[in-house]
Amino acid sequence: MGDNKGRNNIDKENIKRCLCFTITVMISSIAYYFSTGIYNCSLLTWLAPIPLFIYTLEAAMVPVVFASIITYIIGFSSGVFAYSNTVIPIWILAFGNIINAIIFTILIVLFRYMVFKKKHWAWSFVFASGWTAFEFITSLHSSAGTFDSIAYTQVFNLPVIQIASITGILGVTFLLMLIPAGLALSWHYRNNSKLCLKTIIIPISILILTMIFGLYRLNVPVQGPSVKIGMASLGMSLEELRSRGQEEETEKIISRYIHCIDLLSRSGAEVILLPEKIITLNLNNQSKFLQLLADAAHKYQITLIAGLSVQEELNLYNSAYLFLPSGEIALKYDKQHLLPFSEGSYIPGQEFSIITSENKGMWGIAICKDMDFEEPSRGYSQRGINLLFVPAFDFKADDLLHARIAIMRGIEGNYAVARAAQWGLLSLSSNKGEIINIVSSNNEKNDAILIGTIQLDQGKSIYSNLGNWFGYFTEGLFILLTLFFFILNKIKPDND
Structure with missing residues (x-):
């Protein structure tokens, strides 16, 4: 009887894990699918990664890796399908999608590792700066340029996208990754009210300031011909x-x-x-x-x-x-x-x-x-x-x-x-x-x-004058935060 009960408990636990994995992948990949590529439900782009980030901070490493790869490949496939009947070979588009999925997964694993090794409010910035820096580097060397950027999903979100006049599209990409990662990390720290608040208040403040700037720019009268x-x-x-x-x-x-x-x-x-x-x-x-x-x-x-x-x-x-x-x-x-x-x-x-x-x-x-x-x-x-x-x-x-x-x-x-x-x-x-x-x-x-x-x-903009300063900034931020993590962990590692 005891063996059967233990076996039943193990089976229930496995079923629970499978359900969590399946639900996470379904929600995040479907939300990404209908907010990227040929679709444009911009709100879903902000919501899509949240289940995946929460799952990342709750589940074991192996299912997290599989969940991240599957979510990205499915979620960003509508853009691949859009060109399936064109002169562009679909295998090239699919290969690019897989490479992006691997980088996405590496950054999620790094995010998870940092959170588990050392509690700190700044780790959402690591993921956001890492992905933004990857987009920037890719745009400089890819034959597709900035075509794959997730920032374009927000083209009808006028208050947010005005920041592109200062940072270029990379500023929008940064926000799209920072806010969901910050929310998920804040939820993970929910039992520590002080850390929880600190984790979310900075990303939300950045978003609010961005929208205030956007609303201001939208209301500046145009006086040209x-x-x-x-x-x-x-x-x-x-x-x-x-x-x-x-x-x-x-x-x-x-x-x-x-x-x-x-x-x-x-x-x-x-x-x-x-x-x-x-x-x-x-x-x-x-x-x-x-x-x-x-x-x-x-x-x-x-x-x-x-x-x-x-x-x-x-x-x-x-x-x-x-x-x-x-x-x-x-x-x-x-x-x-x-x-x-x-x-x-x-x-x-x-x-x-x-x-x-x-x-x-x-x-x-x-x-x-x-x-x-x-x-x-x-x-x-x-x-x-x-x-x-x-x-x-x-x-x-x-x-x-x-x-x-x-x-x-x-x-x-x-x-x-x-x-x-x-x-x-x-x-x-x-x-x-x-x-x-x-x-x-x-x-x-x-x-x-x-x-x-x-x-x-009148033409001209801060972005056109300063160029890709924000891309280089995110590269530097990612490197500095990664170094900060290793120094912090070496000085005072968590016991968790």
Whole structure:
């Protein structure tokens, strides 16, 4: 009888452990899944890691490792699935997801080790600074730039994301990791009221100060000029897109876009933005198509920006042309960050393209994937632009995922962003990330148009002037806190 009772108790304990593991992984991974990648439930991003952090401080090491890896891989997989039917091999995306999961797990194990070895309120800062530093280092060396940053999940959380104008997106990442880790650690110290309070009061104070700054910035009046912007994207199937280099098809596409330009100009649009690679042309014998766009700008007395795939002699460029109301080509910008596996034959650009208007400020141009990187966005801000035009493409499922990156770049650089994607979104956002207008353009059958008036600020920001200071700060903070832990533990180890 005694053996059976002991065996039953062991079985119940094992079942309890399995349930705790399963519930933790389910809650945290589902919350992350629906707040990252192609989804955007921003509140869940703050809540998602809390069950995992609490479990980390209660369970044994081995299940904690498995829980962390599984949670990350599942939770951050929606972004991987968004590109499953594109030119990017899914195994590369999955491999990147696994690497991130391993680093995430290492930091959780370190967090757990520190908490168990020495009670202190500062260990939540170790995890937050460690993950933020990892994001920063990855962004400097990855071909995806800042694309994987968790900060973009907060793009509609306006009071919080204003901090990006000072710290860049890394300030948002830091908060997203610090607050959940602080809450979980505070719960772990719940029997020690003094330590519990000290553990949570500093992270919450930082969040409150961030939101006070954000609310202040949102309420600072914009006193710059206003401009009415129109955008258009044709409903096109994959077959139509593939044939846009054929002469007959090119004429049809331009004719359809000129019709959209007519509609937008009648609605008062001063500037009209078209997507990336609307046509493919060889300037050696097809320059007449470029002239058709110039003639449309002149006829309708608008400034026109259009993305084109251009063959110049032996070189192929992914370019954006800016046509003045006079019909003159004022700017040509070549995409700097080309998409791996599909744009290998293109020549990357190196230069900024800026036009200065007497009464509208300074405008710049970037193309699609350029916005995933610190440059050229930060360089444009340093030069004082107040409006950035972004022809883009996208892959339908990633419409919001990619558009919100451009919106956040505008906050970092303190400029408005007009972005027109072929299979994504037409979006117009202010220097504070406020959405002026947004329209889906990922329908293959129907054309999409957008028009909106935006008031422009002066450009430049603290972040663009100081650069990645916060990234280096988190690297230093992580190293200092780790050293502090070992010194503290050596001087006076806990007996727990």
